[in-house]
Amino acid sequence: MGRKLLLDKAHIEGIRYFDVYRKNGGYAAAEKALKSMSPDQVTEEVKKSGLRGRGGAGFPTGLKWSFLAKPEGVPRYLVCNADESEPGTFKDRYLMEFLPHLLIEGLLISSYALGANTTYIYIRGEYAWIPDILEEAIAEAHKNGFLGKNILGSGFDLDIYVQRGAGAYICGEETALIESLEGKRGNPRIKPPFPAVKGLYQCPTVVNNVETLATIVPIINIGGDEYVKYGTGKSTGTKLISACGNLNKPGVYEIEMNISVEEFIYSDEYCGGIPNGKRLKACIPGGSSVPIVPANLLLTTAKGEKRMMTYESLNDGGFATGTMMGSGGFIVLDEDQCVVRHTLSLARFYHHESCGQCSPCREGTGWMEKVLKNIEHGKGKMSDIDLLWDIQRKIEGNTICPLGDAAAWPVAAAIRHFRDEFEWHVLNPDEAQRRNFGLAHYADPLPVAAAV
Amino acid sequence: MAVQFSEEKLNKVKEIIARYPDGKQKSALIPVLHLAQESFGGWLSADTMDYVAGLLQIEPIEVYEVATFYSMFNLQPVGKYLFEVCQTGPCMLRGSDDIIHYIKEKLGIKNGETTADGLFTLKTVECLGACGYAPMMQLGKFYKEHLTKEKIDQIIAECRAQANN
Numbered sequence: 365m366g367r368k369l370l371l372d373k374a375h376i377e378g379i380r381y382f383d384v385y386r387k388n389g390g391y392a393a394a395e396k397a398l399k400s401m402s403p404d405q406v407t408e409e410v411k412k413s414g415l416r417g418r419g420g421a422g423f424p425t426g427l428k429w430s431f432l433a434k435p436e437g438v439p440r441y442l443v444c445n446a447d448e449s450e451p452g453t454f455k456d457r458y459l460m461e462f463l464p465h466l467l468i469e470g471l472l473i474s475s476y477a478l479g480a481n482t483t484y485i486y487i488r489g490e491y492a493w494i495p496d497i498l499e500e501a502i503a504e505a506h507k508n509g510f511l512g513k514n515i516l517g518s519g520f521d522l523d524i525y526v527q528r529g530a531g532a533y534i535c536g537e538e539t540a541l542i543e544s545l546e547g548k549r550g551n552p553r554i555k556p557p558f559p560a561v562k563g564l565y566q567c568p569t570v571v572n573n574v575e576t577l578a579t580i581v582p583i584i585n586i587g588g589d590e591y592v593k594y595g596t597g598k599s600t601g602t603k604l605i606s607a608c609g610n611l612n613k614p615g616v617y618e619i620e621m622n623i624s625v626e627e628f629i630y631s632d633e634y635c636g637g638i639p640n641g642k643r644l645k646a647c648i649p650g651g652s653s654v655p656i657v658p659a660n661l662l663l664t665t666a667k668g669e670k671r672m673m674t675y676e677s678l679n680d681g682g683f684a685t686g687t688m689m690g691s692g693g694f695i696v697l698d699e700d701q702c703v704v705r706h707t708l709s710l711a712r713f714y715h716h717e718s719c720g721q722c723s724p725c726r727e728g729t730g731w732m733e734k735v736l737k738n739i740e741h742g743k744g745k746m747s748d749i750d751l752l753w754d755i756q757r758k759i760e761g762n763t764i765c766p767l768g769d770a771a772a773w774p775v776a777a778a779i780r781h782f783r784d785e786f787e788w789h790v791l792n793p794d795e796a797q798r799r800n801f802g803l804a805h806y807a808d809p810l811p812v813a814a815a816v
Numbered sequence: 817m818a819v820q821f822s823e824e825k826l827n828k829v830k831e832i833i834a835r836y837p838d839g840k841q842k843s844a845l846i847p848v849l850h851l852a853q854e855s856f857g858g859w860l861s862a863d864t865m866d867y868v869a870g871l872l873q874i875e876p877i878e879v880y881e882v883a884t885f886y887s888m889f890n891l892q893p894v895g896k897y898l899f900e901v902c903q904t905g906p907c908m909l910r911g912s913d914d915i916i917h918y919i920k921e922k923l924g925i926k927n928g929e930t931t932a933d934g935l936f937t938l939k940t941v942e943c944l945g946a947c948g949y950a951p952m953m954q955l956g957k958f959y960k961e962h963l964t965k966e967k968i969d970q971i972i973a974e975c976r977a978q979a980n981n
Contacts, residue, residue, distance in 0.1 A: 439837075451904045451943040484835075489850070489888045490944050492957040525835040530846050530886030533942070547845035547878075549885040565840055608906045608947035615948050652905055652943075693947070695906055709905045713942045719885075 365633065367594060369582035369602045370575070371618045374462055380497065382504035385465040391510055393584035397473045398518040401584075406477035410580065412588030414600035419445055419536070419573030420651060420691040422675055431560040432478055433568040441569040442480040443545065444471060444577055446487035447529055447536040451652035451713060452693025455604040456574035458616040460487070460494050463578070464501035468524065470577040472510060473584055475522050478570055482523050486541050489530040498526050533717035537765045538571040540719065551721045552765035575604050595621035599674035603692055609647075610698035612636035624670045625649070625678075626663050629696065642698035646781070649678055650690020652710050653770030655777030656703070657687045683777065703785050707778040708736040714771035722763040728755050729771045736775075739786055742793030749786045753779055819867040825855055829871055841872050845882055848872065849889060858898065859890035887941065895930040895937035897975045900954040903940045906947035915951045915963050916940060922972060935979055936972070 378384040385391070397406050411426030432440060444467070448456040459467055467485075475483050487494060502524050505511045513521045527545055529535050535544045539553035542564050563569025579601065583591050592600045599621040605628070608614045613636040619628065628634045629644065638644055644659040665671050666681030675689045697706060715729035732755050738744040739752075756772035763769075779786060789796040821829065829848055836843040848868055849860060856864050860883050869876040883889045890898075899919060903912050916938075920926060923936050930937040946952045949961035960971060 448945050449943060452906050452947050454945045454947050454949075457945055488945065489846075489886070490954055492954075527835075527843075528847060528850060530850065531888035531941075532886050544846065545843060546840070547842035547872075547874075547882065549881055565837065606948055608950065609909045614950075695909070695947070697909065701909060706905055706908065709903070709908045713904045716887075716942045 366618070366620045366623065367602070368618045369586075369591075369594065370459065370463070370466065370578055370604065371616075374458075380462060380464060380501070382465060382501065382508055385463075386508070389585075390465055391469055393581045394469050394472045394510060395516060397584050398476055398516045398520060403477045403479060406473060406584065409588045410477070410583060413583045413591040414588075414598065415576065415579055415583060415591070416598075416600075416675065417573055418575035418579065418603065418692070420450065420653075422689060425572065425576055428560070428572070429474075429478060429570060431558070432570055433561045434479065435568070439482065439565075439567050440478055440480045441564045441567055442471065442475045442478055442483040443538075443541065443564060443569060443571045444483065444485040444574060445536060445538065445541055445571050446485050446491075446574045447533075447541060448491075448574070449488055449533040449536050449717075450691050450693055451710065452608055452648060452695040453606055453651045453691040454608075455606040455616050455692060457491060457494065458604070458606075459574055459578050460491070461497060464498050465505070466578045466581055467498075467574060468501055468505050468511075470580040471524055472505075472515070472522060473580050474570075474572065474577055476518075476520050480570070481521050482525070484545060484564075485524065485526045486535070486545055487526060487528055488535075489528045492528070495526045495528055502526070532719070533713075534719045534765070534767055537767065540765065541571060542569065549719070551719050552767075554764055596672070596674055597676055599676060599689075603673070603689070605673070605692040605694050607635050607694040607696070609694075609696040610638055610642065610701065611696050612639050619673055621672070621674045623673050624663075625673055626670065628673055628694075635694075635696070638696070638698050642700060644696065645699045645701055646697045646703060648687070648693070648695040648774070649673075650688045651693035652695065652713065653766075653773055654688040654690040655683050655686075655773055656697075656707075656781065657685075657777070658781050661685050661781070662687075683773070684780070687777075702740075703778050703782040704736065704740045704789055707774055708733065708740050710774045711736050711771070714767065714774075718767060718771070722768065724759045724762040725768040725771065728759040728768070731755055732759075732771070732775055739789045740796065742789060742796030744786075744790050744793075746787065746790050748790070749779060749783065752786075819852075819856060819861075819863045821851075821855060821871075825851060833872075842874050842878065844872060845874070845879065846886070849879070849883060853889060858894050858896075859892060893930075894939075896935050896979060897955065898937045898939060900939045900941045900944075902942070902944045902946065902950070902952055902954075904943040906943075907950040907952060910950035912951040912963075915953075915965075915968065918965050918968055922968065935975065 415425045416422040532550045534540045535550040540550040544550040559569040594601045630637045647662045648656045666685040680686045711733040715733045718725045718729045720726040756775045759768045760772040832844045832847045833841045865879040869879045951963045952961040
């Protein structure tokens with residue numbers, strides 16, 4: 365059994381409520397931090413833990429905190445990124461829904477470390493029932509003296525508010541999130557200045573993911589040095605993985621980052637293998653934007669070692685033979701799945717979600733979707749495959765925010781590893797068409813791909 | 817009828833505005849638009865958006881540009897029950913195409929259309945963050961997960977029964 369730090373109490377009935385959470389050791393870390401540690405000591409402990417941001421980018425959290433500007437007389441803000449919109453990723457929802465006080469305790473400790481007296485939880489709008497859960501927990505924390513004025517006699521004040529978004533993947537990008545929180549379209553800002561200097565209302569701001577902030581609680585409880593012992597190398601601690609696709613037991617799992625990918629997919633403790641005894645074809649292990657890899661490269665690294673569920677091992681070999689931990693959104697495809705069709709689905713997603721601010725992304729994502737739609741429906745040409753490669757190259761790295769890269773990488777990786785499937789669709793147009801006759805939402809006349 | 821929040825809703829608007837620093841009431845825009853959409857028939861008319869602009873003391877164009885950006889704001893009338901079915905990769909792997917096709921057949925509408933009785937609208941949407949419980953859809957405030965054709969039949973029947981009561 366893997367050791368757990370975040371979900372160890374998730375099975376306790378009523379853990380969502382303050383009294384039960386408190387009885388089971390809740391808010392002990394907050395007491396420890398506010399009563400016996402200075403804000404800088406908290407930040408040092410987080411640095412020591414090696415915690416990397418759990419939203420996808422994996423940037424060291426303690427380092428990010430240390431960048432926060434601290435001019436006199438200017439408020440600082442902590443914003444909790446609960447926008448969670450990356451396909452394959454649904455772990456933060458689990459934390460907020462079942463362990464809201466864990467998040468609030470994490471927010472309290474983090475706000476104390478950063479000197480932020482107001483904190484916003486920006487949650488994706490579709491999670492419409494979760495703000496009620498969070499607000500109830502916030503009210504309980506207020507009532508019991510863990511929010512509000514002079515918390516635990518420390519002289520520290522904190523208010524937490526929940527803000528719902530309204531359906532825009534791009535608002536998971538920190539500067540777009542800030543724009544949205546200011547009541548605007550979620551168009552990402554050019555960096556620098558970074559939010560740590562000019563963020564919400566042009567004030568110093570830290571934006572951290574839900575899982576990252578919840579993880580502050582066990583780090584303070586057990587200490588940064590002990591936290592490092594969960595995991596291996598630069599992948600310290602535990603990580604929530606949301607597993608989906610063709611799996612016997614999809615769901616949210618907390619893993620110590622020292623197990624193999626094979627164990628994660630096939631052991632009964634985790635995903636329980638592939639339904640109906642099918643073979644594993646491919647996997648996207650870190651949310652839709654990270655490269656898809658075929659089964660052989662997923663299970664074995666470029667060095668011929670077992671691929672592990674760690675940042676380093678998943679990335680081994682770079683994009684040529686590896687992939688990324690990303691957000692931990694683990695999407696599994698069995699042998700019956702069509703990679704072209706799946707890639708088309710993701711291309712449609714990124715086209716839909718492009719904010720339209722940068723031309724390469726605005727035009728390129730739609731173009732990729734059209735070309736993929738033609739190939740998938742047996743109306744493509746062999747040159748379309750190279751065209752797709754060319755388009756994604758022209759998007760990657762040429763946009764203000766990483767959505768352009770996120771749109772380009774799935775297409776690039778699919779062509780890199782599954783070019784034969786793309787060619788099959790071109791060479792077998794009737795069969796490709798026949799396989800898709802049931803997809804009513806694609807039954808409209810196919811547009812002709814541009815510039816072919 | 818002029819667009820006007822109830823006293824209770826106006827108090828809620830004040831409470832929302834108070835979450836932000838003085839002069840930053842525009843931050844309340846998205847929450848207030850959610851409130852307006854819920855209060856005025858499930859969509860945002862130009863009159864509604866103008867009303868919200870007045871409440872927040874911002875220009876109407878600032879409301880329009882936000883309302884047109886976010887996919888959860890409906891700019892046309894929708895049915896009493898809005899079926900927002902996820903069609904992105906993980907849901908597709910678990911059969912969302914078939915579910916969408918079945919809903920279309922069952923209700924006799926295409927994507928984006930509303931049934932003649934005004935009860936149901938079908939809208940396909942991109943990832944709702946329920947990938948492990950796919951296929952799924954959003955209905956009002958809640959998610960309906962692990963969808964099957966039988967579950968769709970049941971949901972439609974429940975909606976019809978509720979509408980008739």
